[in-house]
Amino acid sequence: MLTLFDPLLRDLAAEPIDLSPRRFGLVAACDGGLLEVSGLSIPVGAMCRVAHKPGTTLAAEVIGFRNGRTLMMLLGDSVMLRPGARVHPEGKPGMLPVGAAFLGRAVDGEGLPIDGGPPIHARSEWPSGGLRTSALDRSPVRETFDTGVRSLNALTTFGIGQRIGVMAGSGVGKSVLMDMIARGAEADIIVVGLIGERAREVSDFVERHMHAEKRDRTVVVAVPADHAPNLRLRGAMLATSMAEHFRAQGKKVLLILDSLTRVAHAAREIGLLLGEPGAARGYPPSALATITKLVERAGNSAASGGSITGLYTVLADGDNQDDPVVDTARAILDGHVVLNRALAQRGQYPAVDIAASLSRVMNDIVSPDHQKLAREFRALTASYEANRDLVLMGAYRSGADPQLDRAIAMHELLTAFLCQFGGEIIDIDTSAAQLAALLGP
Numbered sequence: 001m002l003t004l005f006d007p008l009l010r011d012l013a014a015e016p017i018d019l020s021p022r023r024f025g026l027v028a029a030c031d032g033g034l035l036e037v038s039g040l041s042i043p044v045g046a047m048c049r050v051a052h053k054p055g056t057t058l059a060a061e062v063i064g065f066r067n068g069r070t071l072m073m074l075l076g077d078s079v080m081l082r083p084g085a086r087v088h089p090e091g092k093p094g095m096l097p098v099g100a101a102f103l104g105r106a107v108d109g110e111g112l113p114i115d116g117g118p119p120i121h122a123r124s125e126w127p128s129g130g131l132r133t134s135a136l137d138r139s140p141v142r143e144t145f146d147t148g149v150r151s152l153n154a155l156t157t158f159g160i161g162q163r164i165g166v167m168a169g170s171g172v173g174k175s176v177l178m179d180m181i182a183r184g185a186e187a188d189i190i191v192v193g194l195i196g197e198r199a200r201e202v203s204d205f206v207e208r209h210m211h212a213e214k215r216d217r218t219v220v221v222a223v224p225a226d227h228a229p230n231l232r233l234r235g236a237m238l239a240t241s242m243a244e245h246f247r248a249q250g251k252k253v254l255l256i257l258d259s260l261t262r263v264a265h266a267a268r269e270i271g272l273l274l275g276e277p278g279a280a281r282g283y284p285p286s287a288l289a290t291i292t293k294l295v296e297r298a299g300n301s302a303a304s305g306g307s308i309t310g311l312y313t314v315l316a317d318g319d320n321q322d323d324p325v326v327d328t329a330r331a332i333l334d335g336h337v338v339l340n341r342a343l344a345q346r347g348q349y350p351a352v353d354i355a356a357s358l359s360r361v362m363n364d365i366v367s368p369d370h371q372k373l374a375r376e377f378r379a380l381t382a383s384y385e386a387n388r389d390l391v392l393m394g395a396y397r398s399g400a401d402p403q404l405d406r407a408i409a410m411h412e413l414l415t416a417f418l419c420q421f422g423g424e425i426i427d428i429d430t431s432a433a434q435l436a437a438l439l440g441p
């Protein structure tokens, strides 16, 4: 029994004793989730506890200051909060807990366990905004990354350290594809950030992945949709910081963030609350800057030899590919996979639209033969899709276009190549060999 307390006692002994006077502020105004606090001078990003009902406190985070007052966002409900309530700063501002203690665990945006397991004693901390490194520390993408998904491995081959967006409307299969990749991918550590998703999906994911063989290498950070926007943002930062911590140890990390759009929504809510003007589709400039910064933190590190391969899902609202988040993500990412609703409706899963998907590093990392076969595959599917209606109506007479003839003859085989069951894992060599066998002489 006493051994249970050992890590706790060790942590306490290592903690420096702070004898400086305790300061607190007072709640001066409360407007929705926004608090104005007087008498506190603490930096943006600091966490505080606000005295609430007798004996209970509410968490709040500093998001700005104005006219001598500190602006904070409540992480919970403002019901029963009184004017003049005391606000105490807590923890180290801007630092997030990271470390091996989180492996095999599922935590919330504050790093507290949600899997019913024992408390986590994090030994290290990481700045929530990341450590800024020189652009030259990002070594180029040189090795292929195995996703375990045949169509992606063969036709839009990803590299270790690449940042990829998975873009689709709602319900087209982004989360299921992420799930397949989390299971099939080759990585030392897998960090999964489920931000703004449904609570049911979070519990499903944790249930499935925390009993799988990769459990000891996986961390899940989950902040469902009903949580405060700054908690959602914090969840995304925590997942990214966690990945950066492992990369600094030279590990090959896979970071999955589902979804980047919901992180942008959270940043939009905070920006608007602080009075920033909404620009494109109501997104203030800071919201788009937030996701750019977040995505830029993934990549290879020359200093440690580690890498973060980033996979971000992007919701194309109403299947609109010109959404500001889709646009920003496409511009900053090194590749994107587009899922197509029409394919999903035909039952083709994963519904990858090969013509619209692109890996910007593929040509640097696969053999010329593989590139040629992938181009051929794209040409055949594009040719069939362009003439699909004609062919189905019987208006096309064979012999008119040899490329289309071949595409029609091979259509079923090509479609079968793109399909894959959720439980199946197809590694990159097998994927390339199957592509060669399909299109080979």
Ligand SMILES: Nc1ncnc2c1ncn2[C@@H]1O[C@H](COP(=O)(O)OP(=O)(O)OP(=O)(O)O)[C@@H](O)[C@H]1O
Pocket: 168, 169, 170, 171, 172, 173, 174, 175, 176, 177, 315, 349, 350, 420, 421, 422
């Ligand atoms: N590979 C697959 N095999 C079979 N069914 C699938 C597959 N992928 C998706 N589906 C079906 O599509 C549904 C929606 O998928 P998913 O939850 O991944 O969508 P999403 O794009 O993440 O949606 P949202 O934007 O709402 O989060 C699933 O519940 C499932 O029925």
Ligand SMILES: [Mg+2]
Pocket: 174, 175, 176, 197, 258
């Ligand atoms: Mg989803």
